Amino acid sequence: MSRMSSADSPDLESQRDDAESVDEDASARSVDDAVLEVSNLHKRFGGIVAVDDTSFSVERGSITGLIGPNGAGKSTTFNCITGVYEPEDGSVTFDGTDITGWEPHQVANQGLVRTFQIAREFPEMTVLENMMLAPKDQLGEHLWRSVLPGARGGVVEQERELRDQAWETLEFFEIDHLAEEYAMNLSGGQRKLLDLARALQTDPEMLMLDEPMAGVNPTLEEKILDRIHALREDGYTFLIVEHDMDLIMEHCEHVIVMHQGGVLDEGTPEVIQSNEQVIEAYLGGEV
Numbered sequence: 396m397s398r399m400s401s402a403d404s405p406d407l408e409s410q411r412d413d414a415e416s417v418d419e420d421a422s423a424r425s426v427d428d429a430v431l432e433v434s435n436l437h438k439r440f441g442g443i444v445a446v447d448d449t450s451f452s453v454e455r456g457s458i459t460g461l462i463g464p465n466g467a468g469k470s471t472t473f474n475c476i477t478g479v480y481e482p483e484d485g486s487v488t489f490d491g492t493d494i495t496g497w498e499p500h501q502v503a504n505q506g507l508v509r510t511f512q513i514a515r516e517f518p519e520m521t522v523l524e525n526m527m528l529a530p531k532d533q534l535g536e537h538l539w540r541s542v543l544p545g546a547r548g549g550v551v552e553q554e555r556e557l558r559d560q561a562w563e564t565l566e567f568f569e570i571d572h573l574a575e576e577y578a579m580n581l582s583g584g585q586r587k588l589l590d591l592a593r594a595l596q597t598d599p600e601m602l603m604l605d606e607p608m609a610g611v612n613p614t615l616e617e618k619i620l621d622r623i624h625a626l627r628e629d630g631y632t633f634l635i636v637e638h639d640m641d642l643i644m645e646h647c648e649h650v651i652v653m654h655q656g657g658v659l660d661e662g663t664p665e666v667i668q669s670n671e672q673v674i675e676a677y678l679g680g681e682v
């Protein structure tokens with residue numbers, strides 16, 4: 396299933412053949428219950444092919460890792476899935492619905508949310524205010540509703556529920572003591588926790604995390620991982636881009652490897668770790 400160009404060397408061609416046989420094994424893995432299906436995705440920027448015929452599925456309730464050297468196309472794939480970019484070709488299906496080319500807020504409303512490499516909170520708002528802005532379909536955002544007879548009570552009630560939910564989520568991530576703090580005063584790790592909390596506030600089914608541990612100290616990293624596992628136990632699905640290989644291999648049950656815009660291989664951490672093409676992709680001077 397390698398997606399390298401036809402200009403690949405014979406060596407790489409033979410690796411691709413090997414990869415295909417490995418992938419046959421991988422695809423034998425039952426993805427009966429795929430919550431996300433990415434099929435033949437293509438995205439280019441001028442002459443740069445960033446995502447080249449990429450296909451993979453994510454099993455519902457799994458923690459799946461998406462890895463690959465710098466420039467492999469991971470973030471662009473995330474962006475194509477979540478509506479930041481529109482792919483030139485291919486499709487994205489979430490929970491049985493074709494969401495290809497949907498706007499980011501539509502994707503989020505469907506239950507698929509993401510975080511970014513660089514957290515995107517509002518720095519001049521408090522943590523709690525950031526939380527209150529996150530949820531989808533807030534009645535309070537639709538001002539017209541407030542002028543409908545009898546609707547005002549509903550808005551007040553919904554805002555109270557959102558506030559309660561925000562507190563609960565902040566407690567879950569153990570940052571409730573920072574609720575009144577301006578987001579700009581948080582540490583890098585605390586921002587990552589806020590980012591996750593905000594994503595969760597939208598009541599998603601699946602979270603896509605782009606380098607959730609970058610710049611996070613080991614103690615906070617433990618806490619974030621602990622929360623991710625707790626959420627998975629609750630039925631959430633995770634797709635995680637992360638450069639820390641040890642972390643991916645320890646915490647993901649399935650790993651997808653991207654290289655030069657395509658999927659080089661996928662499988663269990665054990666399979667991936669022993670795959671020489673993967674080792675070469677990482678150690679071939681491109682990391």
Ligand SMILES: Nc1ncnc2c1ncn2[C@@H]1O[C@H](COP(=O)(O)OP(=O)(O)OP(=O)(O)O)[C@@H](O)[C@H]1O
Pocket residue numbers: 440443444445463464465466467468469470471472
């Ligand atoms: N907005 C853009 N304009 C032009 N080229 C881009 C753009 N975004 C990504 N690219 C290019 O597309 C390719 C894939 O980039 P992408 O950021 O998706 O890789 P990545 O695997 O996420 O890398 P990293 O691990 O370094 O974040 C790279 O060659 C990159 O330079």
